[in-house]
Amino acid sequence: MQSYDADLDELEFDILKEIGNIGAGNATTALSSMLHAKIDMHVPKVNMLSFKELGEIVGGAETLVAGILLSLSGDVEGMMLFMLEYEAARHLVCQLMGIPQEEENVEFTDMAKSALQEIGNIISGAYLSAISSLTNLTIISSVPYLSIDMAGAILSVPAIEFGKLGDRALLIESQFKDLEVDISGYFILIPTLESNNRILSSLGM
Amino acid sequence: MAGEMIKVGMADLNVCRAPDAITTLGLGSCVGVVLYDKGAKIAGMVHVMLPDSTQIRQNHNKAKFADTGIDALLAMMAKAGAKTTSLTAKIAGGAQMFAFNSSNDMLRVGERNVQAVKEKLRSLGIRILAEDTGLNYGRTVEFYPETGEFWVKSVGKPVKIL
Numbered sequence: 001m002q003s004y005d006a007d008l009d010e011l012e013f014d015i016l017k018e019i020g021n022i023g024a025g026n027a028t029t030a031l032s033s034m035l036h037a038k039i040d041m042h043v044p045k046v047n048m049l050s051f052k053e054l055g056e057i058v059g060g061a062e063t064l065v066a067g068i069l070l071s072l073s074g075d076v077e078g079m080m081l082f083m084l085e086y087e088a089a090r091h092l093v094c095q096l097m098g099i100p101q102e103e104e105n106v107e108f109t110d111m112a113k114s115a116l117q118e119i120g121n122i123i124s125g126a127y128l129s130a131i132s133s134l135t136n137l138t139i140i141s142s143v144p145y146l147s148i149d150m151a152g153a154i155l156s157v158p159a160i161e162f163g164k165l166g167d168r169a170l171l172i173e174s175q176f177k178d179l180e181v182d183i184s185g186y187f188i189l190i191p192t193l194e195s196n197n198r199i200l201s202s203l204g205m
Numbered sequence: 206m207a208g209e210m211i212k213v214g215m216a217d218l219n220v221c222r223a224p225d226a227i228t229t230l231g232l233g234s235c236v237g238v239v240l241y242d243k244g245a246k247i248a249g250m251v252h253v254m255l256p257d258s259t260q261i262r263q264n265h266n267k268a269k270f271a272d273t274g275i276d277a278l279l280a281m282m283a284k285a286g287a288k289t290t291s292l293t294a295k296i297a298g299g300a301q302m303f304a305f306n307s308s309n310d311m312l313r314v315g316e317r318n319v320q321a322v323k324e325k326l327r328s329l330g331i332r333i334l335a336e337d338t339g340l341n342y343g344r345t346v347e348f349y350p351e352t353g354e355f356w357v358k359s360v361g362k363p364v365k366i367l
């Protein structure tokens with residue numbers, strides 16, 4: 001049986017990176033039109049990380065983050081997690097709802113949560129549709145689920161899914177920047193092993 | 206409190222003795238299991254991710270699973286000089302981080318982890334003295350073998366001492 005631990009070769013890695021790049025590019029465009037603002041994107045970083053390292057990616061397992069999770073069905077089954085640092089999430093919500101930054105209190109209101117869920121939905125949707133059109137595979141996503149908590153706790157959800165297959169997880173980190181703030185977003189796509197092979201083979205691998 | 210704080214990562218385990226303490230950060234659906242020898246003041250912690258190693262092919266990392274993880278921790282504690290016949294346990298974690306309304310197996314893993322840990326401990330005859338499990342939030346846990354205190358910290362909640 002194949003697993004994620006069987007090291008990805010250079011070419012497969014490049015393909016996943018390119019998928020990440022296109023997905024993140026699409027997501028940036030969506031974000032930009034949602035916020036009516038110019039958003040710059042850096043080239044995403046693609047990494048295979050061990051579980052021990054995974055907890056450290058956003059400044060430690062206890063860092064407060066917002067995670068938006070979609071479950072996937074269709075040709076590609078699995079999950080997709082979009083994760084933002086708490087301050088970045090707050091910034092985006094304020095922008096979207098037209099609230100001055102200093103007025104939004106620390107706690108997220110229900111309205112703000114639902115706005116954030118929608119941001120996650122649109123960004124993840126843009127990301128997934130890029131993969132879908134690139135591979136010609138149908139990807140159906142669930143409604144978005146939101147959790148605001150410690151990074152380690154949120155990452156445990158995709159980590160457990162990866163854990164069934166191997167000891168590392170595939171992480172795509174993309175950084176956005178609007179006029180004021182650097183926003184780091186993390187995409188974690190967790191296709192089932194079968195779906196992962198389907199993605200690669202649809203691209204001629 | 207003097208002494209070092211020993212960190213246990215995801216799918217990882219370790220042992221410490223007083224005055225040192227042991228911790229694992231940001232438990233979500235995973236479960237943190239502490240075994241404690243009160244007499245020798247030795248404690249071990251394992252951070253398990255999945256309930257059952259026999260269901261998974263890639264099962265060489267023993268600390269990842271409730272069944273093999275607790276066995277491995279027992280062996281490690283015995284080696285450190287703990288009396289494995291007089292151990293007690295405290296556990297935390299096993300949350301459901303996202304509010305899914307489906308009963309999809311994939312998403313109820315927290316609950317299944319807690320169940321598997323309890324079954325394993327029962328089969329070994331190790332009594333669970335305290336637990337803080339389930340619900341929908343993350344937890345950081347610290348265990349102090351000097352006092353036997355188990356600290357559970359969560360976002361926006363007061364520290365629980367079990």
